[in-house]
Amino acid sequence: MNVNYMVSLMAVIVLFLLAYLGVKVPGGQVLFGVIIPYVAIITFIVGVIYRVIDWGRSPVPFRIPSTCGQQKSLPWIKQATLDNPSTTAGVIVRMILEILLFRSLFRNTKCELKEGDKLSYEWEKWLWLGALAFHYAFATVLIRHLRLFLEPVPVYLQFLEKIDGFLQVGLPGVLLSGVVLLAAVTYLLLRRIFIPQVRYISLASDFFPLFLIFGVAFTGILMRYFSKVDVVGAKEIAMGLATFHPSLPEGVGALFYVHLFFVSVLLAYFPFSKLMHMAGIFFSPTRNLPGNSRAVRHINPWNYPVEVHTYEEYEDEFREKMVEVGLPVEKEIVAESAESTESNGESEEKE
Ligand code: HEM
Numbered sequence: 001m002n003v004n005y006m007v008s009l010m011a012v013i014v015l016f017l018l019a020y021l022g023v024k025v026p027g028g029q030v031l032f033g034v035i036i037p038y039v040a041i042i043t044f045i046v047g048v049i050y051r052v053i054d055w056g057r058s059p060v061p062f063r064i065p066s067t068c069g070q071q072k073s074l075p076w077i078k079q080a081t082l083d084n085p086s087t088t089a090g091v092i093v094r095m096i097l098e099i100l101l102f103r104s105l106f107r108n109t110k111c112e113l114k115e116g117d118k119l120s121y122e123w124e125k126w127l128w129l130g131a132l133a134f135h136y137a138f139a140t141v142l143i144r145h146l147r148l149f150l151e152p153v154p155v156y157l158q159f160l161e162k163i164d165g166f167l168q169v170g171l172p173g174v175l176l177s178g179v180v181l182l183a184a185v186t187y188l189l190l191r192r193i194f195i196p197q198v199r200y201i202s203l204a205s206d207f208f209p210l211f212l213i214f215g216v217a218f219t220g221i222l223m224r225y226f227s228k229v230d231v232v233g234a235k236e237i238a239m240g241l242a243t244f245h246p247s248l249p250e251g252v253g254a255l256f257y258v259h260l261f262f263v264s265v266l267l268a269y270f271p272f273s274k275l276m277h278m279a280g281i282f283f284s285p286t287r288n289l290p291g292n293s294r295a296v297r298h299i300n301p302w303n304y305p306v307e308v309h310t311y312e313e314y315e316d317e318f319r320e321k322m323v324e325v326g327l328p329v330e331k332e333i334v335a336e337s338a339e340s341t342e343s344n345g346e347s348e349e350k351e
Helices: 004-022 028-057 088-101 125-148 155-164 176-194 196-200 204-226 231-242 254-272 274-283 311-324 333-350
Strands: 109-114 118-123
Touching: 004 028, 004 176, 004 204, 004 254, 028 231, 028 254, 028 274, 088 274, 125 155, 125 176, 125 204, 125 231, 176 196, 176 204, 204 254, 204 274, 231 254, 254 274, 311 333
Parallel strands: none
Antiparallel strands: 109 118
């Protein structure tokens, strides 16, 4: 039995209670409305920069041609230009298709035993669709939230909100991206919980971000359509944070602070989690390098001559310390000093 999803769910419930109850004690609003959001954003920025620099430092000596497409070869062998581009322009097209359309996920297949012992492969379209809906809805919700941080609200944001609310149902009007986000994250969660093969390989680090994002979207939707948050107060808090003049008006319900706390936890957790695939996709050598190793000679930076440190040199460097702590040495100090006197003598003689 996989208990990881129960543990992750419990963790998110504890986070909910922490903020919901914590904001009601004296000083709670400052903690959840100012201190934690600032600490989270700093952790996010520093953490992401650190991880990216760390990746940037790892050497990538060779091209890793993608095995699912024919590399550029002899003129009569047809090259798979999208899967295995040999030029930078081709790589850019491959990256764009990957980042905007999740092309590799689109080509995913799942393998199942059917009718007893028949192995069949099926196109994994639902995961691709769910992932696409999730990411686009998330991005739209995020962009729309800028209206809380900007005064006056730019025209393009008003336009986006108009398109997002084109259904024109309810008051306040239903914004499609928020609902799609909640539906998509629910699908991605249920898929992990109910499909046995997926559940088997899922860790707490797979479930936790999904439950957390579910929490963010759920509290957001509760605030907008059900508990009707004081949007003016919420905007004052958001603007205060953005302009470094924090302000905490009364009357913005505890749910807002839970929403903000969930977002803060998500931000602080981001650099240490699988969510870093957002930056990692740009660093993937199977995607970002042209497969041109038949045309261009790539030289491994650690090919010979390699700088080495032999055991002899090592012992010369540490002999005294080794002898001091009782480690065996190949050349004793006395012998060495006698040798060196001899050799000095020799060289003096030669001179
Ligand atoms: C990862 C970041 C965030 C996500 C995914 C998110 C998600 C959502 C969603 C899905 C809603 C429901 C309504 C809608 O679709 O817009 C919502 C509403 C809301 N969110 Fe967020 N949110 C995020 C960050 C924030 C932040 C940082 C703040 C404030 C500082 C905030 C304040 C609010 C408020 C005040 C509402 C209610 C808006 C209304 O009544 O129109 N959210 N959020």
